[in-house]
Amino acid sequence: xxxxxxxxxxxLIKDELFKTxxxxxxxxxxxxxxxxxxxxTLYYIGEVNEALLxxxxxxxxxxxxxxxxxKTSKLSSFKNSTKHCLVHVKVDLSSQLKVLxxxxxxxxxxxxxxxxxxxFSPHITLGRKVEISYHDLDSFKTDQLDIPIIKISIMxxxxxxxxxxxxxxxxxxxx
Numbered sequence: 630x631x632x633x634x635x636x637x638x639x640x641l642i643k644d645e646l647f648k649t650x651x652x653x654x655x656x657x658x659x660x661x662x663x664x665x666x667x668x669x670t671l672y673y674i675g676e677v678n679e680a681l682l683x684x685x686x687x688x689x690x691x692x693x694x695x696x697x698x699x700k701t702s703k704l705s706s707f708k709n710s711t712k713h714c715l716v717h718v719k720v721d722l723s724s725q726l727k728v729l730x731x732x733x734x735x736x737x738x739x740x741x742x743x744x745x746x747x748x749f750s751p752h753i754t755l756g757r758k759v760e761i762s763y764h765d766l767d768s769f770k771t772d773q774l775d776i777p778i779i780k781i782s783i784m785x786x787x788x789x790x791x792x793x794x795x796x797x798x799x800x801x802x803x804x
Contacts, residue, residue: 659759
């Protein structure tokens with residue numbers, strides 16, 4: 630199974646993020662994130678077997694950390710190809726988020742997971758293969774959101790009838 634570590638959002642935050650997705654969807658071609666799949670990825674792990682998954686769950690369950698808020702900033706993108714972008718909402722990299730990310734990385738490494746993308750920048754993906762110019766993206770205005778972070782989620786990524794589905798396998802509540 631394919632897994633990743635994520636921070637999930639309350640309904641009100643997902644509602645606000647999805648308004649931006651719908652606006653983008655109405656103006657540009659691309660593969661947009663469904664409402665149910667909105668999240669912030671901390672680490673993408675990839676394919677794991679059941680034994681490794683159990684070690685990951687155990688490692689994440691060992692993390693003790695207080696809940697906190699993160700703030701979104703502007704829309705940005707990673708270039709997929711000449712005319713396609715992965716459009717995302719940037720997240721301010723607060724000291725609390727950095728520490729949590731480090732704790733998760735240490736728990737994963739202790740569990741036997743090797744993370745190739747340890748310099749990964751947390752973000753909220755809104756669309757993949759979006760045909761949007763940098764000028765349009767830069768002029769796109771979004772409200773800053775304060776997002777409460779109350780748990781770390783271990784997610785499975787799978788296809789169900791040709792639809793990408795992210796399902797929470799386990800979680801660790803922050804204190």
